[in-house]
Amino acid sequence: MATKTETKDQTITWEIIFKLFFIGFLSAGFTAAVAVPVTIKIVHSSSTTITSTTTLSTVTTVTTSTSTSVTTTTTITTTTTTTTSAICTYPCRCTGISSYTLWQILTNDTISMTVDTSSCNFYQTPTYFTSLFGTSSHWTMIGYNAIYSPANSSFTVHLRYIGSLSSSTLLTYASNYLWNVHWFGTYS
Known part of the structure; x- marks a missing residue:
């Protein structure tokens, strides 16, 4: 001091x-x-x-605490939203969200989703862009922005984990973490 x-x-x-x-x-x-x-x-x-x-x-x-077990049931409803027009005029743009419920097992480590764009009324195949949206872990995924089989009414994306996860685990994660595909299609 x-x-x-x-x-x-x-x-x-x-x-x-x-x-x-x-x-x-x-x-x-x-x-x-x-x-x-x-x-x-x-x-x-x-x-x-x-x-x-x-x-x-x-x-x-x-x-001193006493724990009590409570069972809660949560129901989640996902709506697929699409911006539509009767006839797509130049520049033609359309956006939408495809639900996590559309994911399907493709291979032992890959899941796949076919996105329906028919409500956009594209009369030619547009350029598609995608983004994966969810509540958790979607940042560790790859492949969802690679477009397969593009057409004027649909396209397909594949999803894999950056490491090694089985497709059944990916499907469970997609459901638990609400992995929706946000997409955009355009041509001019």
């Missing part, structure tokens, strides 16, 4: 905050973190020395 020379009536107040963190599990509970502010006031004068002593105490909280 630093020593400072003061005149008779001047005082110094130092505020020290001790933060004690005791985090650990005790059988069926936990220890709570405790923060205790402590103020020490030292008054300097020519003939008097005052020292304050503070005693710290630790509070321990033990919590």
Whole structure:
């Protein structure tokens, strides 16, 4: 602690905050973190020395919890949305979202989706662009932006994992993580 020379009536107040963190599990509970502010006031004068002593105490909280199992059923409805026009005029554009429910097993490590674009009324085969959308893990997939069998009324995409996953696992992920294909078709 630093020593400072003061005149008779001047005082110094130092505020020290001790933060004690005791985090650990005790059988069926936990220890709570405790923060205790402590103020020490030292008054300097020519003939008097005052020292304050503070005693710290630790509070321990033990919590016992009981777990209850709850079964929740969630129903998810996905709607395929397509922007349509009666006759596609130049420049012709159409967009849509194809549901994760359309994925099918193609090989032992690949799933496939045929996207229906017939409602766009393309009279020639457009250039298609795709994006994979989902709630998780879709960033680790490859191939979904490679267009196979493009036609004016449909196209196909294939999906693989960047590492090694079986097609049945991919199909489960596609369903659990809602891997929809967002697409765009255009020609001019």
